[in-house]
Amino acid sequence: MLKVERPKTLKESALASLRDAITSNTLKPGTRLVERSLCETMGVSRTVVRECIRHLESEHLVKGIPNSGFVVASISDEEAREIYEIRALLEGIAVKACCEVITPEAIKQLYALHEEIALHLKNDDIKTALKLTTQFYELIFKTAEKHVAWVLVTQLNSRISRLRAYTLSSQGRKTKGPQDLYDMVKAIEEHNPETAVAICERHVREAYEIATTIDKGSDT
Template sequence: MVVAGIGVINSAATRVHPSGPCSSPRGSWAADMSETLFPATVSSHVFTLTAPFRAHPMKRLPLDDTFKVNRNPVTLREIVLDKLRSAIMNFQLLPGDRLVERDLCDRLGVSRTSVREALRHLESEGLVEFADAKGPRVAIITLADACDIYELRCVLEGLIVQLFTLRAKPKDIRALEKALEENRQALKEGELQQVIDSVQGFYDVLLEGSGNHIAATQLRQLQARISYLRATSVSQENRRGASNKEMELMVEAIKSGDPMAAHQASVDHVRNAARVALEYLKSKQDEDTKVREIIAPVALKEPRIGR
């Protein structure tokens, strides 16, 4: 590598004048600095700096265990979990059905460990219960439990919809409209699981846009049982069209910027779904008790703290 420059510094121009440092012929600080940096002896002299180029050899790093392709057991466990959850949601496995590990292993073609882990996870979601020594079974959601879930939905979803109305950005509104249309298309195609997924997609947009992650977390912890009850109500023919219309009213209230109207539309939607699902559960569980009314608290005009 070669670096070259031409010195053109005049020795007279850089010499300090007797009358003072600023009275040199060039009369500047730069002149004094040039004397220091480039002495007069290099005037009109070509200077060259030469350095040899040396290629440094690339260091080889060892191939350790991180280079291995790991078979991820979580993938298989998630597949088994989704299969069992879908079978419960689609009523292929009914409440009270015994879940024999050996039979499930044969049907799914997986190990007993994968089945056992999936069942324990479904227990945490409230879809499977280990009620006695006979082993796990599909959980029975009682009328009382269902009423409790619907009342909690009225509170949390009403709040979520209010906050979404106040905080949502234009892109959130567009995402909600898209989710509503996807639900409408799913209803036309008639696949129950697709309908359930589209409704959940609609609520996912609301949860994200509300800005209240604690309320969203509480609802997601109940998601499996909410989805099961939702499947119970949506599977009834007289409920499908009404459900989408109620969701459309929610969107219209949100777009109008009226949080109170949005809250009321949300509560009405939950109550109407509850009425259908609870009557269905009552008929299947042979209970003579009257289905209680779903209570919802009065909405606050301003649900945000500190406003």
């Protein structure tokens, strides 16, 4: 029997909306989260808003300030460096393994995702490009059967998406980023793990270098 997709609850929809606003940098670091305003904007109750804020606090996207409520959290340079180090390690492992087991169908899907990412970046649709980039890497990890590694990545995904939003908005990254993804897929298709991993590591390193030059705001 086919699995029946469950429609999203009001809380799930509100959580996704608020998370997207933070990861896309629509709500910038340090922005105070006022319950009444959020209720009016999203059309939900204060109970739902509070549950969403608590959930995002567990994802380190929101931070509680004593006697001031909650604000959008910032990402320190130290946190960013560690996140990129973990990205390079886990993505390199997945890309290498993917070279050994890749199928023509998976290659076709990766190229299709690359084209969509490039198109949406060209049209300045960062939000959609971020979602597609997550799908791109998820396909690599799952094709490589690195399921535990992907779980670790998903636990960081909210903050990874925020950093990607910063870097993808920078000059040149909108074209250089997709080109790196294309070159990576090409190397995977050719079963060339050394080249694929080198491209992956370079892509992450360059993203980190861009992120360190951008003012990511303050939550204090």
